[in-house]
Amino acid sequence: MNHLVVTGLHKSFGAVRALDGVDLQVAAGSTTALLGPSGCGKTTLLRIIAGFERPDAGSVVIGGEVVTVGGTSAARWVPPERRAIGYVAQEGALFPHLTIRQNVAFALGRKERRGDARITELMELVSLDLGILGRRPHELSGGQQQRVALARALATRPRLMLLDEPFAALDAGLRSATRDLVAAVLAKEGVTTVLVTHDQEEALSFADQVLVMRNGQVQQAGAPRDIYNGPKNLWTAGFLGDTVQLPGVASGSTVRCALGALQLEKACAAGDVTVMIRPEQIAVMPCDASHPCPRGVVAGLSYRGHDSLMTVKLADDPSLTVTCRALDHPGMPGVGTSVDLQVIGPVSAYSPE
Ligand SMILES: Nc1ncnc2c1ncn2[C@@H]1O[C@H](COP(=O)(O)OP(=O)(O)OP(=O)(O)O)[C@@H](O)[C@H]1O
Numbered sequence: 001m002n003h004l005v006v007t008g009l010h011k012s013f014g015a016v017r018a019l020d021g022v023d024l025q026v027a028a029g030s031t032t033a034l035l036g037p038s039g040c041g042k043t044t045l046l047r048i049i050a051g052f053e054r055p056d057a058g059s060v061v062i063g064g065e066v067v068t069v070g071g072t073s074a075a076r077w078v079p080p081e082r083r084a085i086g087y088v089a090q091e092g093a094l095f096p097h098l099t100i101r102q103n104v105a106f107a108l109g110r111k112e113r114r115g116d117a118r119i120t121e122l123m124e125l126v127s128l129d130l131g132i133l134g135r136r137p138h139e140l141s142g143g144q145q146q147r148v149a150l151a152r153a154l155a156t157r158p159r160l161m162l163l164d165e166p167f168a169a170l171d172a173g174l175r176s177a178t179r180d181l182v183a184a185v186l187a188k189e190g191v192t193t194v195l196v197t198h199d200q201e202e203a204l205s206f207a208d209q210v211l212v213m214r215n216g217q218v219q220q221a222g223a224p225r226d227i228y229n230g231p232k233n234l235w236t237a238g239f240l241g242d243t244v245q246l247p248g249v250a251s252g253s254t255v256r257c258a259l260g261a262l263q264l265e266k267a268c269a270a271g272d273v274t275v276m277i278r279p280e281q282i283a284v285m286p287c288d289a290s291h292p293c294p295r296g297v298v299a300g301l302s303y304r305g306h307d308s309l310m311t312v313k314l315a316d317d318p319s320l321t322v323t324c325r326a327l328d329h330p331g332m333p334g335v336g337t338s339v340d341l342q343v344i345g346p347v348s349a350y351s352p353e
Contacts, residue, residue, distance in 0.1 A: 003028035003192040004160060009058035011044055018044040020216035031193040033203035036213035042196045046162050050087055051080035063159050086153030086161040090168050094137040100148050101133040107155040122151040125185055143174040150182055163195040179206060200240050204228060212236050230265045234350055237276045244322045248275040248349060255349045258320050259294050265346040273349040282324040284310060285340045294341045298333050
């Protein structure tokens with residue numbers, strides 16, 4: 001059952017159309033990431049769900065209760081403090097002059113008390129040592145502060161958790177560790193969650209559903225694997241990750257291009273298309289004359305730490321190059337080496353617009 005249902009949201013700020021007919025459904029207990037480039041309307045959508053902003057048109061329903069109806073005629077409005085929502089912002093927004101215990105007690109609506117069972121339970125939930133309860137926020141690391149912010153937001157058992165880029169200010173290592181812990185806590189508590197992020201990896205790893213937004217509209221919504229492997233258009237494909245794009249001709253469930261006849265993820269209209277392949281789908285192998293397959297010459301290597309992006313110029317058509325993701329090891333083919341190429345798994349194809 002959908003716990004959050006957003007229908008037909010429109011919102012303009014003067015001449016800027018921030019939201020242009022946005023629909024969103026979030027299943028109870030699941031996590032949705034709102035992903036898109038800067039200015040696409042993610043924060044405006046989150047703020048309307050929270051009740052910090054009113055839409056020009058459209059509605060928001062949380063747990064079956066209509067909390068927002070936009071427009072002047074049928075307007076309905078439940079103020080933010082009566083929506084039973086937890087909200088964590090980028091910087092956590094803890095009260096700097098209060099101790100951690102006082103910060104959490106404030107959210108619970110009671111005076112601080114040593115040994116408060118609910119505060120102990122919340123600190124344990126977010127894996128924080130009870131020894132920090134007497135400290136003030138500036139005496140904690142950024143990751144610890146975000147965990148306190150989550151504990152505080154969970155204190156009143158919200159029916160919906162809204163996370164507005166809560167990991168953006170953390171450095172890379174702390175960021176993924178904090179993200180994993182927050183995801184585990186939210187799953188354990190079964191809280192329906194909406195996360196705003198402009199980080200593709202974060203959206204794909206954190207959420208059950210990803211909503212890709214552009215210019216105030218939803219480009220595509222779906223499970224992370226589905227949208228990464230089967231993006232609706234080339235813009236979404238490129239926004240979600242690296243792409244290899246080649247001209248091709250589609251027919252039925254296959255497409256023919258410089259890398260051979262390839263299986264399509266989804267059938268598309270027959271004829272000229274642009275084929276989209278993810279670099280990690282292209283396996284690079286030593287040349288083997290007994291296995292005829294597309295061949296190329298390594299033209300460049302770009303070291304990325306965990307792997308390298310290898311540029312290969314195709315032997316049959318040197319005007320075409322493809323990039324492959326290769327595990328970096330001493331035996332990997334160097335620049336100038338001839339290699340065989342094989343595409344693994346289905347690919348996507350798009351007719352000219
Ligand atoms: N209060 C406001 N007044 C005027 N314009 C606004 C206001 N809030 C948002 N906007 C504009 O609406 C558009 C959408 O903004 P929004 O903050 O929702 O985007 P975003 O996707 O969250 O961007 P970012 O990732 O940079 O935070 C932008 O063009 C922004 O400048």
